[in-house]
Structures are given as structure tokens and as C-alpha cells.
Amino acid sequence: MNESILSKRLKTIAGFLPNQANFVDIGSDHAYLPCFVCTKDKGATAIAGEINEGPYLSAKKNVADFHLTDQIQVIKGDGLEVINDQDIDQVVIAGMGGTLIRSILMRGQERIRNVKRIIAQPNVDAHAVREWFYENGYCLVAEEIIKEDGHIYEILVADKGDATIPYEGMRLESSLLFGPYLLKEKNAVFQEKWYGEREKLERVIKQMHQAKDVNFEKIQLFQHEIEMIEEVLTYD
Structure with missing residues (x-):
């Protein structure tokens, strides 16, 4: 082939x-x-x-x-x-x-x-x-x-x-989300993906705030994910 x-x-x-x-x-x-x-x-x-x-x-x-x-x-x-x-x-x-x-x-x-x-x-x-x-x-x-x-x-x-083994010495929640090996490398594609994900979540939260019945619990979860993303993108 x-x-x-x-x-x-x-x-x-x-x-x-x-x-x-x-x-x-x-x-x-x-x-x-x-x-x-x-x-x-x-x-x-x-x-x-x-x-x-x-x-x-x-x-x-x-x-x-x-x-x-x-x-x-x-x-x-x-x-x-x-x-x-x-x-x-x-x-x-x-x-x-x-x-x-x-x-x-x-x-x-x-x-x-x-x-x-x-x-x-x-x-x-x-x-x-x-x-x-x-x-x-x-x-x-x-x-x-x-x-x-x-x-x-x-x-x-x-x-x-x-x-x-791959998660030793790392924060488990964050490592499961981003990937323990990808987190260590943080290459350009990784950064592009997570900048994009952050923007997407911010848009979703904005829309959710405009709904008749605001699901604050879900907004809190998305906000937490944004915080994790920002932590990863800010610190080397």
C-alpha cells in the first residue's frame, strides 16, 4: 500500500x-x-x-x-x-x-x-x-x-x-485532562488546542448566563476548567 x-x-x-x-x-x-x-x-x-x-x-x-x-x-x-x-x-x-x-x-x-x-x-x-x-x-x-x-x-x-506511574508527582485531575506527557512537552499544537478550548468555554459561559434558567453548577464546572487551562498555559 x-x-x-x-x-x-x-x-x-x-x-x-x-x-x-x-x-x-x-x-x-x-x-x-x-x-x-x-x-x-x-x-x-x-x-x-x-x-x-x-x-x-x-x-x-x-x-x-x-x-x-x-x-x-x-x-x-x-x-x-x-x-x-x-x-x-x-x-x-x-x-x-x-x-x-x-x-x-x-x-x-x-x-x-x-x-x-x-x-x-x-x-x-x-x-x-x-x-x-x-x-x-x-x-x-x-x-x-x-x-x-x-x-x-x-x-x-x-x-x-x-x-x-505516569502521574507520579503530578496533580491527577489536571494530568488526566491535559495528558501527563503532553503537559511536560506543551508543544505548539498543544497550546493551540487549549487556547481554542478556553475561548470555546468562555463563549459557552457567556451564552449560559443569558439563558432564562441559569445553570450555575455547570458554569462553575466550566469556570474551573478555564482556571486549569490558564494555569497550564501560563506556567512552564
Whole structure:
């Protein structure tokens, strides 16, 4: 598969899969990631999971076109239900909201008992995924924040292990929101994202104050988040 076809986002995810990966890609989006990985690494195997008929058929066609049917299974199903008795070492869930990723992980917990690594790319609410890792014995080992085509993406990588390690000596609430590794680096994309989030929250609070019934409790929560953002953006 031609490398130029794959987005920067998916290439970054592929970089966190080991050689001879044995992974499942949930919501596989035409099986681009499995096709890319398995073309480059003949020892790799994958399951491309899709719930919707159109992308499922498109994934099957791509796998056949790239002559990868011996390495990639395309399975139609909801979330981690596509794993039955197959041996899976890594899980990739990319391109959906963090709360949805968390709910997929929660619902499929029994099926990923032996999984060594989870790579998640939430479009929003990355904190929801970090919280799930923290509460379920997955140690966050790497994070990336990238910008592509005007969108900012966070990629979170967690291995089975002591989930408290990356948060040692840090304020937990803040680290779960911003990401312990991203907080240390605070690169330009990170700053752009959080300046934008602060502006968005300020706009929302302004609108909420104009409502007939003002939800002061929610405003307080948003105000607290703004304070955390300002703390992070102000201090190095």
C-alpha cells in the first residue's frame, strides 16, 4: 500500500504498533491502517472491525485488492464484539469521541483481558480514555498531539501495567485532562488546542448566563476548567 495514501494521523498510530503486530482495528475506516501495516510487515496480522455495511464492504474490497486476505480478517460487528477466540495483542480505536471509546472498552472488557497494548485516538474528550486506562490497569506509555488538515488529534498509547506511574508527582485531575506527557512537552499544537478550548468555554459561559434558567453548577464546572487551562498555559 502506498504510504502517501495514509494520513499523518494513521501513520502516527501505525508507529506505535510493534513488528509482527497482531491487532484489531475498531471502526477500521476502509481497513486503511491494517492494509498499511500488513503490506509493510508480512509477519503482522489484523482484524478490521466495522459496524456499518458500506465501510465493511469497502474494507473487504481493499483487503482483497491489496492481496492481504491471508493476513487481515474483515469482520462486521459492534465494537470489540468482532473479537471472538482470536489471539489479539493490540487494540486500535481511532477517529471517534473519547466517551464512545471508553464505552467500547468498558463493554468489551472481557474480550481484551490478554491484550498488551491499546492505542486510542479520540477526536474529543481524551480525558475520558485516560480515566478508563487509569481505572483499569493500563499504564499510559506515550502520547502525541498532531495537527492535520485543520484538525487537532491526540493519540494515547497504554500498556498493561501500573497505571499510576505516569502521574507520579503530578496533580491527577489536571494530568488526566491535559495528558501527563503532553503537559511536560506543551508543544505548539498543544497550546493551540487549549487556547481554542478556553475561548470555546468562555463563549459557552457567556451564552449560559443569558439563558432564562441559569445553570450555575455547570458554569462553575466550566469556570474551573478555564482556571486549569490558564494555569497550564501560563506556567512552564
